[in-house]
Amino acid sequence: MSAAIEAASAGVKVLVIDANEKAGGQLFKQIHKFFGSSMHRAGVRGIDIGRELLEKCEELGVEIWLDSLAIGIYDNLRVAVDRKTGFNEHKMILVEPKKIVIATGASENAVRFPGWTLPGVMGAGAAQTMINFHRVLPGKKVLTIGSGNVGLIVSYQLMQAGAEIEGIVEALPKINGYAVHASKLTREGIPIYTGYTVLEAHGKERVSEAVIAKVNPDWSTIPGTEKTIEVDTIAIAAGLKPLTGLAHMAGCQLTFDRFLGGWAPIHNEHMETTVPGIYIAGDSTGVEEANTAIEEGKLAGTAIAASLGYLDEKEADALQEAAWERLKGLREGAHGAERTQAKEHQLHAYAEYMERRGEVG
Amino acid sequence: MSLSASGVLTTEYLKEIGKYPSEERMKQGPVAVCECVEKIPCNPCESSCPFHAITIGENISELPCVTWGKCTGCGSCIPACSGLAVFVLNKSYSDEVGSVAFPYEYNYTFQVGDVVGAADRSGKRVCDGVIKRIVNTKKADRTTVVTLEVPIAFVDEVRSIYRERRS
Ligand SMILES: Cc1cc2nc3c(=O)[nH]c(=O)nc-3n(C[C@H](O)[C@H](O)[C@H](O)COP(=O)(O)OP(=O)(O)OC[C@H]3O[C@@H](n4cnc5c(N)ncnc54)[C@H](O)[C@@H]3O)c2cc1C
Ligand code: SF4
Numbered sequence: 001m002s003a004a005i006e007a008a009s010a011g012v013k014v015l016v017i018d019a020n021e022k023a024g025g026q027l028f029k030q031i032h033k034f035f036g037s038s039m040h041r042a043g044v045r046g047i048d049i050g051r052e053l054l055e056k057c058e059e060l061g062v063e064i065w066l067d068s069l070a071i072g073i074y075d076n077l078r079v080a081v082d083r084k085t086g087f088n089e090h091k092m093i094l095v096e097p098k099k100i101v102i103a104t105g106a107s108e109n110a111v112r113f114p115g116w117t118l119p120g121v122m123g124a125g126a127a128q129t130m131i132n133f134h135r136v137l138p139g140k141k142v143l144t145i146g147s148g149n150v151g152l153i154v155s156y157q158l159m160q161a162g163a164e165i166e167g168i169v170e171a172l173p174k175i176n177g178y179a180v181h182a183s184k185l186t187r188e189g190i191p192i193y194t195g196y197t198v199l200e201a202h203g204k205e206r207v208s209e210a211v212i213a214k215v216n217p218d219w220s221t222i223p224g225t226e227k228t229i230e231v232d233t234i235a236i237a238a239g240l241k242p243l244t245g246l247a248h249m250a251g252c253q254l255t256f257d258r259f260l261g262g263w264a265p266i267h268n269e270h271m272e273t274t275v276p277g278i279y280i281a282g283d284s285t286g287v288e289e290a291n292t293a294i295e296e297g298k299l300a301g302t303a304i305a306a307s308l309g310y311l312d313e314k315e316a317d318a319l320q321e322a323a324w325e326r327l328k329g330l331r332e333g334a335h336g337a338e339r340t341q342a343k344e345h346q347l348h349a350y351a352e353y354m355e356r357r358g359e360v361g
Numbered sequence: 362m363s364l365s366a367s368g369v370l371t372t373e374y375l376k377e378i379g380k381y382p383s384e385e386r387m388k389q390g391p392v393a394v395c396e397c398v399e400k401i402p403c404n405p406c407e408s409s410c411p412f413h414a415i416t417i418g419e420n421i422s423e424l425p426c427v428t429w430g431k432c433t434g435c436g437s438c439i440p441a442c443s444g445l446a447v448f449v450l451n452k453s454y455s456d457e458v459g460s461v462a463f464p465y466e467y468n469y470t471f472q473v474g475d476v477v478g479a480a481d482r483s484g485k486r487v488c489d490g491v492i493k494r495i496v497n498t499k500k501a502d503r504t505t506v507v508t509l510e511v512p513i514a515f516v517d518e519v520r521s522i523y524r525e526r527r528s
C-alpha cells in the first residue's frame with residue numbers, strides 16, 4: 001500500500017491485489033502500539049497505521065481487488081489473478097501492468113513434533129488472526145512456542161482476549177524478543193521456560209496436553225526434565241520466512257540469509273529485482289517490520305513513478321535518499337546490525353549478478 | 362536469573378545502572394522510571410513528555426534517560442510507551458504508604474477505592490493495595506493508567522494488579 005500511495009500520488013495508475021478480505025496485511029491484526037521513532041507513528045497501534053494507509057489509497061483513487069489471489073507472473077510482466085467477482089464467484093483475469101511490486105509478506109515456520117497435526121496446534125499468526133480479526137478465541141489454555149516478539153505479542157494479546165497463557169517455551173537460553181514485551185507477561189505471572197523445547201502433544205479430538213523438556217546447548221533434550229502441561233491450544237511462533245513464490249516464478253534471483261528469514265529476492269537500491277520491471281518490498285524481501293516495509297514500499301513507488309516519467313529524477317532522488325536515511329535509522333540498535341548487513345548483502349548480490357549477466361549477455 | 366533468561370527486571374539492577382530515582386527524589390514527589398534497559402529502536406516516551414524530562418537523542422536505540430529534576434510525575438509518558446515499561450512512583454505524601462502508577466490494557470471491573478492484590482515484576486502477590494486513580498484519556502489511546510497505593514516498602518516492587526491464574 002505504501003508503494004501504491006507513492007506511485008499514485010505522482011499520478012501513476014495503480015491496482016492493488018490482495019488475497020485477504022481487507023488490504024493492509026499484518027497491520028490489521030496488530031492491535032498493540034508500535035515501536036520505532038515517533039516520526040514514524042511509533043506509539044500508534046498497527047491497526048490504526050493500516051487504516052490510515054488504506055484511507056490514503058482510497059483518497060488517491062487506487063483500485064483495490066480483495067479476496068483476489070495473484071497466482072503467477074509470466075513473461076512480459078503478465079500477472080494471472082484469481083479475482084473475486086461476486087459472492088462465491090471468482091474469475092481468472094490476466095493483468096498486464098508496466099511495472100509490478102511484489103509485497104506478499106511472509107509465512108510462518110512450522111515446528112514438527114509428535115502431535116503437531118492435532119486440532120488446536122496452530123501458528124501464532126493464525127491465533128492472532130482469530131482473536132483480532134475474526135474475534136474468536138482459539139482456546140482458553142495456551143502454550144506458546146517461541147519467545148520472539150511475535151510469540152510474546154501474540155501471547156499478550158491472547159491474554160487480553162481472555163485466554164490463559166500456560167507458558168512460553170524457548171529453546172535458546174534467553175528470551176528472543178524485546179525484554180519490555182516479556183516483562184509485560186511476567187508481571188502477570190506468565191512462566192517463560194527458556195532452555196526448553198516441546199517434545200510432543202497429546203489429545204484425542206484436540207490437543208489436551210503438551211510435554212516440554214529442558215535442552216542442552218546442542219538442542220538434545222535432557223531426560224528426566226520432562227514436564228506435562230494441560231493445554232487446549234499450542235501457538236507456534238518459530239519465525240517467519242519471506243513468501244517468495246511469485247518472485248521465484250518470475251525468475252527473480254534469490255539469496256539465503258538467516259537474519260532475513262531465509263531465501264529472499266535480491267534487489268537494487270530502488271527495490272527493483274533482477275527481472276526488470278518487477279520490484280519487491282517488505283517482508284517478502286526479508287522479514288523485518290512494518291516501518292521498514294513502509295519505507296521499502298516508498299522506495300519502490302517513487303522509483304516506479306520516476307521510471308514511468310511521472311516524477312523528475314531530482315525529485316525522485318531526494319525522496320529515495322530520505323527513505324534510505326530513515327531505513328538506516330530503523331536498522332540501528334541491538335537487533336538491527338545483522339539486518340543492516342544482510343540488506344547490504346542483497347544489494348551487493350544484485351550488483352554482482354547484473355554485472356555477471358552483462359558479461360555473459 | 363538474568364533479565365534475558367527470565368524476563369524479570371530487578372530494582373537492584375536498575376539502581377546499579379543508574380536508571381532508578383533516589384530515595385530522596387521519591388520523597389520529594391512523584392517521579393517517572395523507565396524500566397527499559399535494552400537498546401531497542403523506540404522513542405515515543407521522549408516525545409510524550411511535556412517537560413522534556415526524558416532524553417533518548419538522535420539515535421533512537423539509545424536507552425531513555427529521565428532527568429529526575431525536570432520530571433513532575435505528571436504521568437503523560439506512561440501510556441505513550443509502546444513497551445508498557447514506564448511507571449510513576451510516589452513516596453512523598455506519607456511515611457506508611459506510597460503509590461505506583463502503571464499502564465493497564467486488560468478488561469477490568471475494579472473501581473477507585475477497591476482493595477486488590479498487588480503483583481511484583483514476576484507476577485507474585487506481594488501485598489494488597491488500594492486503587493487510587495483510573496485514568497483513560499483520548500490521548501492514551503485505550504491504555505488505562507491505574508494508580509495503586511501500597512505500603513511504602515513495596516513501591517519499588519509493585520508493578521501491576523495481582524491476577525489469579527485462570528487454571
Ligand atoms: C505478531 C506480530 C507483531 C508485529 N509487531 C510489529 C511492531 O510492533 N512494529 C513493526 O514495525 N512491525 C511489527 N510486525 C511486523 C509487521 O506486521 C510486518 O513486518 C509488516 O506487516 C510487513 O508488511 P508487508 O506488506 O511486507 O507484508 P504483510 O503485511 O504480510 O502483507 C502481505 C499481503 O500480501 C497478501 N498476499 C500474499 N500473497 C499474495 C498473492 N499471491 N496474491 C494476493 N495477495 C497476496 C497477503 O494477503 C497480505 O495481505 C509484527 C508482526 C507480527 C506477526
Ligand atoms: S511523568 Fe511527566 S514529567 Fe515525568 S517524565 Fe513522564 S511525562 Fe515527563
Ligand code: SF4
Nearest residue numbers: 397403406442443444
Ligand atoms: S517508549 Fe517505552 S519501550 Fe520505547 S524507549 Fe521509551 S521506555 Fe523504552
